[in-house]
Amino acid sequence: MTHQIRTTDRGRWLTVAQWGKIDGGEPVFLLHGTPGSRVGPLPRQGLLYRLGVRLITYDRPGYGGSDRHIGRRVGDVAADVRAIAEHLELERFAVVGRSGGGPHALACAALLPELVTRTAVLVGLAPCEADGLNWFDGMTESNIAEYMIAMQGRSWLAAHLEPTAHKIKDDPNHLVEALYDALTSDDRRVVADTGIRKMLVNNYAEALRTSPGGWIDDAVAFCSPWGFDPADITVPTYLWHGEDDVFSPVSHSRWLAERIPTAKMTIQRGVAHFHALRLLPDLLPWLIGAKDATEP
DSSP, X not given: OEEEEEOSSTTOEEEEXXXXXXXXXXXXXXXXXXXXXXXXXXXXXXHHHXXXXXXXXXXXXXXXXXXXXXXXXXXXXXXXXXXXXXXXXXXXXXXXXXXXXXXXXHHHHHHOTTTEEEEEEESOOOOTXXXXXXXXXXXXXXXXXXXXXXXXXXXXXXXXHHHHXXXXXXXXXXXXXXXXXXXXXXXXXXXXXXHHHHHHHHHHHXXXXXXXXXXXXXHHHHTSOOSSOGGGOOSOEEEEEETTOSSSOXXXXXXXXXXXXXXXXXEETTOOSTTHHHHHHHHXXXXXXXXXXXXX
Protein backbone atom coordinates (compact mmCIF):
# COMPACT_ATOMS: atom_id res chain seq x y z
CA MET A 1 0.00 0.00 0.00
CA THR A 2 1.50 3.34 -1.12
CA HIS A 3 0.50 6.85 0.01
CA GLN A 4 1.40 10.40 -0.96
CA ILE A 5 1.65 12.55 2.17
CA ARG A 6 2.06 16.33 2.16
CA THR A 7 4.37 17.94 4.72
CA THR A 8 3.48 21.15 6.54
CA ASP A 9 6.74 22.86 5.54
CA ARG A 10 6.95 24.04 1.91
CA GLY A 11 4.13 21.65 0.98
CA ARG A 12 6.50 18.85 0.00
CA TRP A 13 5.16 15.43 -0.98
CA LEU A 14 6.53 12.23 0.58
CA THR A 15 5.93 8.80 -0.92
CA VAL A 16 5.17 6.26 1.80
CA ALA A 17 4.58 2.50 1.68
CA GLN A 18 3.22 0.01 4.23
CA TRP A 19 3.97 -3.69 4.39
CA GLY A 20 2.95 -6.69 6.46
CA LYS A 21 0.05 -6.51 8.93
CA ILE A 22 -1.23 -3.04 8.06
CA ASP A 23 -4.43 -3.38 10.08
CA GLY A 24 -3.64 -3.76 13.76
CA GLY A 25 0.07 -4.53 13.42
CA GLU A 26 2.82 -3.05 15.58
CA PRO A 27 4.26 -0.07 13.64
CA VAL A 28 7.95 -0.01 12.75
CA PHE A 29 9.58 2.60 10.51
CA LEU A 30 12.41 1.22 8.36
CA LEU A 31 14.66 4.04 7.12
CA HIS A 32 16.52 3.08 3.95
CA GLY A 33 20.20 3.34 3.08
CA THR A 34 22.11 5.69 0.77
CA PRO A 35 21.12 5.61 -2.04
CA GLY A 36 17.82 3.90 -1.36
CA SER A 37 14.06 3.98 -1.45
CA ARG A 38 10.89 2.69 0.16
CA VAL A 39 10.92 -0.54 -1.89
CA GLY A 40 13.71 -2.32 -0.16
CA PRO A 41 15.43 -4.46 0.65
CA LEU A 42 12.64 -5.61 2.95
CA PRO A 43 11.75 -8.64 5.09
CA ARG A 44 9.28 -11.01 3.47
CA GLN A 45 5.63 -10.03 3.64
CA GLY A 46 4.66 -13.38 5.19
CA LEU A 47 7.18 -12.95 8.00
CA LEU A 48 5.97 -9.43 8.74
CA TYR A 49 2.38 -10.62 8.91
CA ARG A 50 3.25 -13.62 11.10
CA LEU A 51 5.15 -11.40 13.55
CA GLY A 52 2.36 -8.83 13.57
CA VAL A 53 4.57 -6.05 12.17
CA ARG A 54 3.21 -3.04 10.30
CA LEU A 55 6.35 -1.95 8.45
CA ILE A 56 6.42 1.64 7.20
CA THR A 57 8.96 2.83 4.64
CA TYR A 58 9.24 6.07 2.71
CA ASP A 59 11.47 7.76 0.17
CA ARG A 60 13.60 10.38 1.88
CA PRO A 61 13.36 13.77 0.14
CA GLY A 62 14.90 13.66 -3.34
CA TYR A 63 14.56 9.89 -3.73
CA GLY A 64 11.91 7.99 -5.68
CA GLY A 65 8.57 9.75 -5.48
CA SER A 66 9.41 12.24 -2.69
CA ASP A 67 10.06 15.92 -3.38
CA ARG A 68 13.57 17.16 -2.78
CA HIS A 69 14.43 19.20 0.33
CA ILE A 70 17.68 20.97 -0.52
CA GLY A 71 19.70 21.90 2.54
CA ARG A 72 18.10 19.30 4.79
CA ARG A 73 19.99 18.17 7.86
CA VAL A 74 19.94 14.65 9.29
CA GLY A 75 17.72 15.92 12.09
CA ASP A 76 15.08 17.15 9.64
CA VAL A 77 13.95 13.56 9.18
CA ALA A 78 12.11 13.80 12.50
CA ALA A 79 9.56 16.28 11.15
CA ASP A 80 8.88 14.06 8.11
CA VAL A 81 8.45 10.94 10.25
CA ARG A 82 6.14 12.86 12.59
CA ALA A 83 4.03 13.98 9.60
CA ILE A 84 3.75 10.40 8.35
CA ALA A 85 2.86 9.11 11.83
CA GLU A 86 0.14 11.74 12.20
CA HIS A 87 -1.28 10.91 8.78
CA LEU A 88 -1.37 7.20 9.66
CA GLU A 89 -2.73 7.98 13.16
CA LEU A 90 0.16 6.27 14.94
CA GLU A 91 0.59 7.08 18.63
CA ARG A 92 3.89 5.24 19.15
CA PHE A 93 6.29 3.33 16.90
CA ALA A 94 9.76 1.81 16.66
CA VAL A 95 12.43 2.96 14.20
CA VAL A 96 15.23 1.03 12.54
CA GLY A 97 17.77 2.49 10.13
CA ARG A 98 20.21 0.61 7.94
CA SER A 99 23.47 2.16 6.68
CA GLY A 100 22.59 5.73 5.59
CA GLY A 101 19.28 5.30 7.39
CA GLY A 102 21.13 4.84 10.68
CA PRO A 103 21.83 8.51 11.45
CA HIS A 104 18.21 9.29 10.54
CA ALA A 105 16.93 6.63 12.96
CA LEU A 106 19.06 8.21 15.70
CA ALA A 107 17.53 11.59 14.85
CA CYS A 108 14.04 10.18 15.43
CA ALA A 109 15.14 8.71 18.76
CA ALA A 110 16.70 12.00 19.89
CA LEU A 111 14.02 14.40 18.63
CA LEU A 112 10.81 12.32 18.97
CA PRO A 113 11.25 10.58 22.36
CA GLU A 114 7.52 10.87 23.09
CA LEU A 115 6.73 8.84 19.95
CA VAL A 116 9.62 6.40 19.51
CA THR A 117 9.55 3.24 21.62
CA ARG A 118 12.81 1.60 20.48
CA THR A 119 15.51 2.33 17.93
CA ALA A 120 17.96 0.08 16.12
CA VAL A 121 20.84 1.10 13.87
CA LEU A 122 22.50 -1.41 11.57
CA VAL A 123 25.93 -0.50 10.11
CA GLY A 124 25.34 3.21 10.69
CA LEU A 125 27.55 6.29 10.70
CA ALA A 126 28.65 8.63 13.49
CA PRO A 127 28.62 12.44 13.11
CA CYS A 128 31.46 13.74 10.94
CA GLU A 129 32.62 16.07 13.73
CA ALA A 130 32.68 13.21 16.28
CA ASP A 131 35.28 13.94 18.95
CA GLY A 132 38.17 11.48 18.95
CA LEU A 133 36.96 9.54 15.90
CA ASN A 134 38.98 9.28 12.69
CA TRP A 135 35.85 9.36 10.53
CA PHE A 136 37.52 8.00 7.38
CA ASP A 137 39.66 5.31 9.01
CA GLY A 138 38.84 1.90 7.52
CA MET A 139 36.51 3.34 4.86
CA THR A 140 36.69 2.28 1.22
CA GLU A 141 38.29 4.77 -1.19
CA SER A 142 35.08 5.43 -3.15
CA ASN A 143 33.23 6.50 0.00
CA ILE A 144 36.13 8.66 1.16
CA ALA A 145 36.15 10.43 -2.21
CA GLU A 146 32.38 10.94 -2.13
CA TYR A 147 32.36 12.43 1.37
CA MET A 148 35.43 14.58 0.80
CA ILE A 149 33.72 16.11 -2.24
CA ALA A 150 30.49 16.51 -0.24
CA MET A 151 32.44 18.63 2.24
CA GLN A 152 33.34 20.99 -0.61
CA GLY A 153 29.69 21.62 -1.44
CA ARG A 154 26.54 20.34 -3.08
CA SER A 155 27.43 21.46 -6.61
CA TRP A 156 30.79 19.68 -6.47
CA LEU A 157 29.13 16.47 -5.33
CA ALA A 158 26.42 16.74 -7.99
CA ALA A 159 29.09 16.87 -10.71
CA HIS A 160 30.75 13.82 -9.16
CA LEU A 161 27.61 11.67 -8.70
CA GLU A 162 25.45 12.55 -11.69
CA PRO A 163 27.38 10.41 -14.24
CA THR A 164 27.11 7.38 -11.93
CA ALA A 165 23.44 8.08 -11.27
CA HIS A 166 22.70 8.19 -15.00
CA LYS A 167 24.45 4.85 -15.50
CA ILE A 168 22.40 3.32 -12.68
CA LYS A 169 19.20 4.76 -14.17
CA ASP A 170 20.04 3.10 -17.50
CA ASP A 171 21.18 -0.14 -15.83
CA PRO A 172 20.34 -0.56 -12.11
CA ASN A 173 22.85 -3.43 -11.89
CA HIS A 174 25.64 -0.87 -12.37
CA LEU A 175 25.93 0.15 -8.72
CA VAL A 176 26.12 -3.42 -7.44
CA GLU A 177 28.79 -4.18 -10.05
CA ALA A 178 30.68 -0.95 -9.30
CA LEU A 179 30.82 -1.85 -5.61
CA TYR A 180 32.02 -5.40 -6.23
CA ASP A 181 35.78 -4.77 -5.90
CA ALA A 182 35.27 -3.15 -2.50
CA LEU A 183 33.06 -5.95 -1.17
CA THR A 184 34.45 -8.38 1.38
CA SER A 185 34.00 -12.10 0.76
CA ASP A 186 31.03 -12.10 3.16
CA ASP A 187 29.38 -9.18 1.37
CA ARG A 188 29.88 -10.95 -1.96
CA ARG A 189 28.11 -14.03 -0.61
CA VAL A 190 25.16 -11.89 0.54
CA VAL A 191 24.88 -9.98 -2.73
CA ALA A 192 25.19 -13.21 -4.75
CA ASP A 193 21.81 -14.34 -3.37
CA THR A 194 19.38 -13.94 -6.27
CA GLY A 195 16.56 -12.55 -4.13
CA ILE A 196 18.73 -10.02 -2.32
CA ARG A 197 20.39 -8.86 -5.54
CA LYS A 198 16.99 -8.37 -7.16
CA MET A 199 15.82 -6.28 -4.19
CA LEU A 200 18.99 -4.16 -4.31
CA VAL A 201 18.64 -3.52 -8.03
CA ASN A 202 14.95 -2.55 -7.68
CA ASN A 203 15.85 -0.35 -4.72
CA TYR A 204 18.54 1.57 -6.61
CA ALA A 205 16.36 1.91 -9.71
CA GLU A 206 13.52 3.49 -7.72
CA ALA A 207 15.89 5.66 -5.67
CA LEU A 208 17.40 7.34 -8.73
CA ARG A 209 14.57 7.22 -11.26
CA THR A 210 14.02 11.00 -11.17
CA SER A 211 17.41 12.40 -10.10
CA PRO A 212 20.38 11.80 -7.78
CA GLY A 213 19.12 14.62 -5.53
CA GLY A 214 18.43 12.43 -2.50
CA TRP A 215 21.86 10.79 -2.71
CA ILE A 216 23.57 14.18 -2.96
CA ASP A 217 21.58 15.63 -0.05
CA ASP A 218 22.20 12.57 2.15
CA ALA A 219 25.96 12.78 1.67
CA VAL A 220 26.07 16.52 2.34
CA ALA A 221 23.92 16.05 5.46
CA PHE A 222 26.21 13.33 6.84
CA CYS A 223 29.20 15.67 6.43
CA SER A 224 27.47 18.63 8.10
CA PRO A 225 26.18 19.24 11.66
CA TRP A 226 23.32 16.81 12.23
CA GLY A 227 21.07 19.08 14.28
CA PHE A 228 21.00 16.89 17.39
CA ASP A 229 23.36 15.20 19.83
CA PRO A 230 23.26 11.36 20.02
CA ALA A 231 24.07 11.71 23.73
CA ASP A 232 20.55 13.09 24.24
CA ILE A 233 18.89 9.82 23.20
CA THR A 234 16.86 8.30 26.04
CA VAL A 235 14.90 5.51 24.31
CA PRO A 236 16.27 1.93 24.21
CA THR A 237 18.79 1.80 21.36
CA TYR A 238 20.51 -1.15 19.72
CA LEU A 239 23.59 -0.83 17.51
CA TRP A 240 24.79 -3.64 15.26
CA HIS A 241 27.89 -3.68 13.08
CA GLY A 242 29.82 -6.20 11.02
CA GLU A 243 33.45 -6.00 12.09
CA ASP A 244 34.75 -6.08 8.49
CA ASP A 245 32.55 -3.27 7.16
CA VAL A 246 34.42 -0.92 4.79
CA PHE A 247 31.48 1.30 3.82
CA SER A 248 30.63 2.51 7.34
CA PRO A 249 33.51 1.37 9.58
CA VAL A 250 32.79 -0.37 12.87
CA SER A 251 34.54 2.43 14.79
CA HIS A 252 31.46 4.60 14.11
CA SER A 253 29.18 2.29 16.11
CA ARG A 254 31.77 2.02 18.86
CA TRP A 255 31.82 5.82 19.13
CA LEU A 256 28.03 5.98 19.26
CA ALA A 257 27.80 3.22 21.89
CA GLU A 258 30.10 5.17 24.18
CA ARG A 259 27.88 8.25 23.98
CA ILE A 260 24.28 7.03 23.85
CA PRO A 261 23.31 6.28 27.48
CA THR A 262 20.74 3.63 26.53
CA ALA A 263 22.78 1.88 23.82
CA LYS A 264 23.55 -1.81 23.58
CA MET A 265 25.90 -2.93 20.85
CA THR A 266 26.80 -6.10 18.99
CA ILE A 267 29.89 -6.34 16.78
CA GLN A 268 29.81 -9.51 14.71
CA ARG A 269 33.09 -10.97 13.55
CA GLY A 270 33.61 -12.30 10.04
CA VAL A 271 30.78 -10.29 8.46
CA ALA A 272 30.51 -6.86 6.86
CA HIS A 273 28.09 -4.23 5.54
CA PHE A 274 25.48 -6.17 3.58
CA HIS A 275 25.08 -8.82 6.28
CA ALA A 276 22.71 -6.31 7.91
CA LEU A 277 20.13 -7.34 5.29
CA ARG A 278 19.96 -10.77 6.92
CA LEU A 279 19.79 -9.45 10.46
CA LEU A 280 16.61 -7.35 10.36
CA PRO A 281 14.08 -10.22 10.45
CA ASP A 282 15.61 -11.49 13.72
CA LEU A 283 15.52 -7.99 15.22
CA LEU A 284 11.86 -7.25 14.55
CA PRO A 285 10.49 -9.06 17.66
CA TRP A 286 12.69 -6.88 19.90
CA LEU A 287 11.68 -3.72 18.06
CA ILE A 288 7.98 -4.37 18.66
CA GLY A 289 8.52 -5.49 22.26
CA ALA A 290 7.27 -9.05 21.69
CA LYS A 291 7.02 -11.09 24.89
CA ASP A 292 9.23 -13.85 23.54
CA ALA A 293 11.81 -11.51 22.00
CA THR A 294 15.46 -12.14 22.78
CA GLU A 295 17.32 -9.14 24.18
CA PRO A 296 20.00 -7.97 21.72
